[in-house]
Amino acid sequence: MKKEIIIAGFGGQGVLSMGKILAYAGLMQGKEVTWMPAYGPEQRGGTANVTVILSDDPIASPLLQKYDIVVVLNQPSMDKFESRVKPGGILIFDPNGMTREPERKDINVYRIPATDTAAALGQAKTFNMFVLGGLLKVDPVVELDKVMLGLKKSLPERHHKLLPANEAAMLKGGEIIEKL
Amino acid sequence: MEEIKLMKGNEAFAHAAVRSGCDGYFGYPITPQSEVMETLQELKPWEETGMVVLQAESEVSAINMVYAGAACGKKVMTSSSSPGVSLKQEGISYIAAAELPCLILNVMRGGPGLGTIQPSQADYFQSVKGGGHGDYHMIVLAPSTVQEMADFVDLGYELAFKYRNPVLMLSDGVIGQMMEKVVLPPYKPRRSMEEVIAQCPWATTGKVGRDHNIITSLALESEVMEATNIRLQAKYREIEENEVRFEEYMLDDADYVFVAFGSSARICKQAVEYARAEGIKVGVLRPITLFPFPTKKIQELATRVKGFMSIEMSAGQMVEDVRLAVNGSKPVGFYGRQGGIIPSAEEALEALKTQIIK
Amino acid sequence: MTKQDIIKPENLVYGKTKVLTDNIMHYCPGCSHGVIHKLIAEVIEEMGIQEKTIGIAPVGCSVFAYNYFDIDMQEAAHGRAPALATAVKRLMPDKVVFTYQGDGDLAAIGTAETIHACNRGENIVIFFVNNGIYGMTGGQMAPTTLEGMKTATCPYGRNTDMYGFPLRISDLLKEIDGTCYVTRQSVHKTASIVRAKKAIRKAFQNSIDGKGTSVVEFVSHCNTNWKMTPVQSNAWMEEHMFAKYPLGDLKDTPKKRFDEINHL
Numbered sequence: 001m002k003k004e005i006i007i008a009g010f011g012g013q014g015v016l017s018m019g020k021i022l023a024y025a026g027l028m029q030g031k032e033v034t035w036m037p038a039y040g041p042e043q044r045g046g047t048a049n050v051t052v053i054l055s056d057d058p059i060a061s062p063l064l065q066k067y068d069i070v071v072v073l074n075q076p077s078m079d080k081f082e083s084r085v086k087p088g089g090i091l092i093f094d095p096n097g098m099t100r101e102p103e104r105k106d107i108n109v110y111r112i113p114a115t116d117t118a119a120a121l122g123q124a125k126t127f128n129m130f131v132l133g134g135l136l137k138v139d140p141v142v143e144l145d146k147v148m149l150g151l152k153k154s155l156p157e158r159h160h161k162l163l164p165a166n167e168a169a170m171l172k173g174g175e176i177i178e179k180l
Numbered sequence: 181m182e183e184i185k186l187m188k189g190n191e192a193f194a195h196a197a198v199r200s201g202c203d204g205y206f207g208y209p210i211t212p213q214s215e216v217m218e219t220l221q222e223l224k225p226w227e228e229t230g231m232v233v234l235q236a237e238s239e240v241s242a243i244n245m246v247y248a249g250a251a252c253g254k255k256v257m258t259s260s261s262s263p264g265v266s267l268k269q270e271g272i273s274y275i276a277a278a279e280l281p282c283l284i285l286n287v288m289r290g291g292p293g294l295g296t297i298q299p300s301q302a303d304y305f306q307s308v309k310g311g312g313h314g315d316y317h318m319i320v321l322a323p324s325t326v327q328e329m330a331d332f333v334d335l336g337y338e339l340a341f342k343y344r345n346p347v348l349m350l351s352d353g354v355i356g357q358m359m360e361k362v363v364l365p366p367y368k369p370r371r372s373m374e375e376v377i378a379q380c381p382w383a384t385t386g387k388v389g390r391d392h393n394i395i396t397s398l399a400l401e402s403e404v405m406e407a408t409n410i411r412l413q414a415k416y417r418e419i420e421e422n423e424v425r426f427e428e429y430m431l432d433d434a435d436y437v438f439v440a441f442g443s444s445a446r447i448c449k450q451a452v453e454y455a456r457a458e459g460i461k462v463g464v465l466r467p468i469t470l471f472p473f474p475t476k477k478i479q480e481l482a483t484r485v486k487g488f489m490s491i492e493m494s495a496g497q498m499v500e501d502v503r504l505a506v507n508g509s510k511p512v513g514f515y516g517r518q519g520g521i522i523p524s525a526e527e528a529l530e531a532l533k534t535q536i537i538k
Numbered sequence: 539m540t541k542q543d544i545i546k547p548e549n550l551v552y553g554k555t556k557v558l559t560d561n562i563m564h565y566c567p568g569c570s571h572g573v574i575h576k577l578i579a580e581v582i583e584e585m586g587i588q589e590k591t592i593g594i595a596p597v598g599c600s601v602f603a604y605n606y607f608d609i610d611m612q613e614a615a616h617g618r619a620p621a622l623a624t625a626v627k628r629l630m631p632d633k634v635v636f637t638y639q640g641d642g643d644l645a646a647i648g649t650a651e652t653i654h655a656c657n658r659g660e661n662i663v664i665f666f667v668n669n670g671i672y673g674m675t676g677g678q679m680a681p682t683t684l685e686g687m688k689t690a691t692c693p694y695g696r697n698t699d700m701y702g703f704p705l706r707i708s709d710l711l712k713e714i715d716g717t718c719y720v721t722r723q724s725v726h727k728t729a730s731i732v733r734a735k736k737a738i739r740k741a742f743q744n745s746i747d748g749k750g751t752s753v754v755e756f757v758s759h760c761n762t763n764w765k766m767t768p769v770q771s772n773a774w775m776e777e778h779m780f781a782k783y784p785l786g787d788l789k790d791t792p793k794k795r796f797d798e799i800n801h802l
Contacts, residue, residue, distance in 0.1 A: 392611065
């Protein structure tokens with residue numbers, strides 16, 4: 001098994017930490033993992049993306065041209081990465097702020113209104129966990145309990161009281177994602 | 181059971197430093213390697229092992245602190261990224277000339293000039309050919325995984341003290357910023373002062389029961405300076421004889437060889453997967469030591485393969501050493517991206533096809 | 539009385555300190571480096587710290603200081619001596635560490651290292667020999683060269699419009715919170731030698747007591763590059779150098795420890 005995933009959006013959307021949780025969860029499940037951010041000064045407001053690879057075998061390149069799963073959380077990211085989903089692969093997008101829907105017909109496209117749902121529930125800060133829950137619903141690349149372990153690992157201890165809210169967000173994310 | 185961690189290359193380096201029994205780290209912040217000092221500060225090794233961690237006023241000052249610490253026989257290190265490492269070159273020349281053991285990490289970013297903070301491998305020449313003034317070499321180790329960012333700390337110190345020579349770990353923004361699984365090395369205690377004196381009788385540890393020790397790189401008489409140079413060169417030849425390290429990846433039946441180090445080697449392994457799926461027999465030779473360079477291994481490969489392809493994040497630097505080794509007997513191609521752009525496995529394979537296989 | 543009678547130990551009135559080697563100094567006749575070396579070496583012997591003192595030599599006339607002090611020494615790159623001393627002291631806190639630097643080394647190329655070592659309050663001693671000129675390279679303009687003073691690189695005299703002003707670096711260093719003792723001395727007369735030696739001892743004691751950085755400036759001359767006799771140089775130094783660089787203590791206050799400061 002090898003899953004090549006990229007998550008892209010604005011800085012501040014929790015793109016990197018979502019990738020980190022996935023990577024930690026993969027680690028807990030005994031996978032080889034790489035987590036490679038497009039690092040830069042744009043920590044807030046600019047674009048951010050992270051490539052996460054989960055594999056049973058040692059991982060060669062941590063950077064790729066094509067991905068099994070692409071998660072895009074803003075229009076520039078959709079414009080950049082829609083073409084880089086492998087045929088038959090998965091594209092997940094949040095329609096919030098998007099000016100168009102994905103155009104490709106040879107891939108599986110999923111819509112997740114995570115921004116709106118999170119806002120409606122007053123859970124804007126756990127936005128990225130809605131998205132992660134959606135991702136795991138359509139392709140359970142890692143087990144949910146491993147994700148919770150990964151989340152625990154990647155959150156500083158002083159934030160551990162937020163774990164239940166994150167888990168709830170993830171479960172909700174699985175409910176609100178829909179295939180186009 | 182050994183504990184598996186998930187961390188960035190820069191973080192793994194810092195953890196390994198503390199565990200190696202390092203006595204002192206002296207650095208200055210620069211992207212993409214600032215996590216090294218940040219991690220060390222979080223670890224507070226001065227409370228556990230007594231290791232000194234000091235943020236200097238400049239890279240220049242930091243490398244000179246390393247010079248002084250090494251002159252005391254201590255296990256010291258610094259880390260920086262390309263523009264900062266350029267600033268350190270004077271100090272590195274002095275360290276090499278005074279034959280002091282130390283560890284320097286360069287997490288390369290794109291240049292020249294202030295350049296970009298994105299990954300690059302364009303400091304190859306600076307690292308293996310000199311960089312500072314005069315005839316000298318560092319031993320240059322090129323990690324390609326987060327695990328090697330940790331493992332090469334111990335290896336680096338072993339070589340540095342064995343040869344009384346500075347060791348450079350030549351990494352890049354990919355390896356520094358990427359998180360991977362890593363098993364951290366076990367803790368080694370810092371050496372006691374008695375152990376330091378026994379291991380480094382030449383060091384400035386205080387004139388007790390012996391003549392005074394002097395650490396200097398100055399020799400105004402040309403005959404003395406030439407003799408020093410001849411001795412240094414003999415040491416470098418010995419290093420070339422004994423310390424070449426490389427990884428062979430699917431070379432046994434290979435018709436073509438990617439030569440690549442660091443993160444480029446990772447990309448080449450991916451390219452091998454794509455190539456073999458098309459029935460093209462390619463392997464990777466990954467130099468682990470860039471100085472000494474695996475010249476003999478390349479010469480041996482040249483007798484049985486059809487061609488070489490050097491893949492780098494530069495305008496073509498290591499390819500010159502590949503060509504020197506192959507010495508015209510087989511075609512040698514080059515493909516690289518610059519300015520912080522990382523060549524893709526697809527591009528590497530395409531370059532092999534168009535330049536070498538044809 | 540025979541020669542043997544005269545050289546009996548009980549007749550000894552003066553002996554060279556064992557902390558100086560028997561190497562012949564390369565300094566020019568009349569130069570004050572020899573006197574300053576001797577004073578530092580004597581204090582090291584008198585304080586019983588020869589085995590634990592580490593010296594840092596600069597680039598400049600005193601680059602070969604390591605040949606004359608019989609202690610462990612390191613030779614620094616130009617200007618970097620305070621960085622070296624910082625690392626030595628941090629890595630071996632029980633050692634007594636000093637730098638020996640000239641004006642070009644300390645106040646031009648090494649200004650950053652000087653200021654920041656002082657600002658960190660490193661428990662080291664900085665000996666600073668200020669003769670207003672680059673001696674070793676043949677008498678070029680230094681940051682401390684006086685207004686109108688002629689050197690190889692300002693042959694018509696230092697024009698402050700073009701080259702700026704003589705830098706009173708010790709006055710700058712006394713303003714830094716990490717320094718505990720900043721003093722300006724000379725060694726051109728017996729009385730001044732006695733005072734200078736006291737200052738050296740105090741500086742070493744400060745280092746041992748962890749009070750902060752001590753800076754001892756020696757206002758000196760360079761008869762060779764000033765193109766005067768040693769006697770003329772001393773007179774010129776008294777008249778002109780002391781006017782710009784007045785002698786005496788500039789600061790004598792231990793640095794504050796972190797727990798003595800109202801911090802965040």
